[in-house]
Amino acid sequence: MTLAEKILAAHAGKDKVSAGEFINARVDIILANDITAPIAIKEFRKLGVSKVFDPKKIVMVPDHFAPNKDIASAEQVKLMHDFCEEQGIPYFEIGQMGIEHVLLPEKGLVLPGDVVIGADSHTCTYGAVGAFATGMGSTDIAAAMATGDIWMKVPPTIKFVYHGALRKWVSGKDLILYTIGNIGVDGALYAAMEFTGEAIESLCMDSRFTMANMAIEAGAKAGIFRVDNKTQLYTKSRAKRPYLVYESDNGGSYANVIEYDVAKIEPQVALPSSPANARPVSEVANKNIRIDQVIIGSCTNGRLDDLKIAAAMLKGHKVHSGTRCIILPGSQQVYLDALLGGLIEIFIRAGAAVSTPTCGPCLGGHMGVLAADEVCISTTNRNFVGRMGSPKSQLYLASPATAAASAVMGRIASPDEIAAEGGVCR
Amino acid sequence: MKLKGKVHKYGANVDTDAIIPARYLYMSEGAELAQHCMEDIDDGFIKKVKPGDIIMAETNFGCGSSREHAPLAIEAAGVSCVIARSFARIFFRNAINIGLPLLESEEAVANTETGDILEVDLATGEIRNNTRKKVFHAKPYPDFMAGLISAGGLIEYTKTRMANRRA
Numbered sequence: 001m002t003l004a005e006k007i008l009a010a011h012a013g014k015d016k017v018s019a020g021e022f023i024n025a026r027v028d029i030i031l032a033n034d035i036t037a038p039i040a041i042k043e044f045r046k047l048g049v050s051k052v053f054d055p056k057k058i059v060m061v062p063d064h065f066a067p068n069k070d071i072a073s074a075e076q077v078k079l080m081h082d083f084c085e086e087q088g089i090p091y092f093e094i095g096q097m098g099i100e101h102v103l104l105p106e107k108g109l110v111l112p113g114d115v116v117i118g119a120d121s122h123t124c125t126y127g128a129v130g131a132f133a134t135g136m137g138s139t140d141i142a143a144a145m146a147t148g149d150i151w152m153k154v155p156p157t158i159k160f161v162y163h164g165a166l167r168k169w170v171s172g173k174d175l176i177l178y179t180i181g182n183i184g185v186d187g188a189l190y191a192a193m194e195f196t197g198e199a200i201e202s203l204c205m206d207s208r209f210t211m212a213n214m215a216i217e218a219g220a221k222a223g224i225f226r227v228d229n230k231t232q233l234y235t236k237s238r239a240k241r242p243y244l245v246y247e248s249d250n251g252g253s254y255a256n257v258i259e260y261d262v263a264k265i266e267p268q269v270a271l272p273s274s275p276a277n278a279r280p281v282s283e284v285a286n287k288n289i290r291i292d293q294v295i296i297g298s299c300t301n302g303r304l305d306d307l308k309i310a311a312a313m314l315k316g317h318k319v320h321s322g323t324r325c326i327i328l329p330g331s332q333q334v335y336l337d338a339l340l341g342g343l344i345e346i347f348i349r350a351g352a353a354v355s356t357p358t359c360g361p362c363l364g365g366h367m368g369v370l371a372a373d374e375v376c377i378s379t380t381n382r383n384f385v386g387r388m389g390s391p392k393s394q395l396y397l398a399s400p401a402t403a404a405a406s407a408v409m410g411r412i413a414s415p416d417e418i419a420a421e422g423g424v425c426r
Numbered sequence: 427m428k429l430k431g432k433v434h435k436y437g438a439n440v441d442t443d444a445i446i447p448a449r450y451l452y453m454s455e456g457a458e459l460a461q462h463c464m465e466d467i468d469d470g471f472i473k474k475v476k477p478g479d480i481i482m483a484e485t486n487f488g489c490g491s492s493r494e495h496a497p498l499a500i501e502a503a504g505v506s507c508v509i510a511r512s513f514a515r516i517f518f519r520n521a522i523n524i525g526l527p528l529l530e531s532e533e534a535v536a537n538t539e540t541g542d543i544l545e546v547d548l549a550t551g552e553i554r555n556n557t558r559k560k561v562f563h564a565k566p567y568p569d570f571m572a573g574l575i576s577a578g579g580l581i582e583y584t585k586t587r588m589a590n591r592r593a
Contacts, residue, residue, distance in 0.1 A: 035448075039454050046581050047585055047588065065452060069452075072453065076454070118492075119492055119494075121491045121492040136492060136516060137493070137516060137520035137523060138494045140519060140523060142581070143581070146584060147584060151574075153568075185489055186439070189486065189512065219486060219514060219515070221515055274439065363448035365448060365449070369449075382441075382491075384490060385443070385444060386444075386447050386449075389449075
């Protein structure tokens with residue numbers, strides 16, 4: 001069995017499962033946010049039960065439109081807050097909160113070997129700690145809140161092997177954009193993507209979160225990493241409950257194996273309007289694409305190591321006068337660590353704006369919505385038409401290094417164009 | 427159940443931001459959401475769509491976010507079913523859970539254009555193109571999912587499960 005199959009078998013109470021099989025899996029953590037929770041709560045009420053199966057296994061995080069951008073979003077968050085109070089569900093609001101997929105691993109709420117379901121497509125982020133984590137809709141979450149389990153079709157696993165040593169400034173974001181560019185937005189439809197190889201072992205946890213986060217952009221059900229010393233170091237100090245570490249069997253039952261030589265991969269930029277439009281930065285930087293806005297943050301790239309890379313680029317430089325640069329730490333902890341580490345000062349001296357944690361601009365919610373014809377380069381995960389505002393705006397996706405370098409140049413630029421010390425965490 | 431309506435056909439990878447832009451997700455009622463259904467890729471869709479009409483698309487329809495608002499908006503716009511070569515998995519679950527019928531058929535998509543009139547028999551999966559006088563067959567659902575659909579969606583299915591647990 002593969003790593004994903006082992007976790008699912010254990011949660012279905014079976015010795016063995018195989019791809020295509022329908023199972024009922026016990027869930028360790030259920031998640032919803034301010035957009036998906038209101039519908040989940042409404043559907044939960046229809047089930048005729050008064051209490052959720054276990055309030056400690058549910059987490060609710062208002063992060064998309066929070067801090068509430070208008071009365072309607074405030075009403076949604078209030079509904080969610082009231083439900084959490086009624087049921088005793090852990091609830092993380094402004095001041096305590098973070099973007100859900102930054103917050104949950106950071107607080108040790110999702111752990112290796114877990115099955116996690118969330119009413120948010122980027123729930124797959126937790127595969128970085130060796131959990132089987134997948135996004136679902138509100139009604140699925142409503143049913144699971146009542147029963148503690150969920151039906152699933154066991155996905156086939158596609159193994160991705162990244163050979164070789166990473167080039168300077170190449171991070172998890174570049175690897176995943178390259179991969180999606182290679183296989184397409186439905187290249188892993190319904191499958192689990194397992195990320196392996198010596199280049200993956202060299203990545204820090206924050207880069208692994210970025211890769212697992214964007215598995216959904218290839219249509220995948222989950223993205224998953226083997227638990228190694230870096231994972232153990234990350235989770236041990238955070239975990240408040242025991243967890244089990246699973247490993248793929250030798251040979252595993254992989255549907256496909258795809259191999260890359262990372263020495264050939266340079267920083268990537270995804271052109272509008274698909275994450276699969278990935279191109280090498282050198283090619284895009286040559287086109288002199290003027291930018292109005294830079295966003296650095298999100299559940300994809302709002303962690304401390306992401307901000308460290310952005311700060312390395314911005315230190316001693318200024319954001320271009322024609323460009324607005326907005327930096328959104330992914331959680332209160334990331335914000336505090338960035339403050340104590342001097343990163344926030346670097347950002348502000350460079351002329352960037354720093355926001356409280358929120359998904360905000362990633363989905364065109366608030367805190368950086370684009371006008372018609374505006375062009376933005378962003379560290380977020382989707383550049384669909386209208387994703388960050390006007391359907392006539394243009395959105396490019398890249399790593400924190402490339403986004404910050406572009407902020408300085410006022411056009412899409414390669415990190416190599418900026419005199420910067422440091423590099424990507426390994 | 428038999429459905430009949432005019433086809434509105436789209437390309438590959440229609441994402442959930444295209445089906446219902448995130449800027450409207452402060453709402454969660456289908457009728458409100460329907461007013462903005464497909465507006466970023468087909469402005470005026472809500473004005474031309476008639477009850478019973480059918481959305482058709484190429485591959486990976488509904489990719490992107492997990493928002494259940496997407497099938498809710500389509501259903502409340504009066505669309506009777508969606509036919510595509512393939513669906514994104516979260517959208518697929520969401521639609522089945524709320525009772526919006528989805529059909530996968532390569533040949534129906536290859537042989538149908540916007541404006542064609544289709545008749546769909548959900549019980550047999552037969553798709554009849556009245557405009558072109560052709561008949562196609564949708565891929566059958568796995569048994570488990572057929573059971574979920576016949577139970578009336580996930581909420582009804584879960585109610586029964588919980589009642590059986592208590593019994």
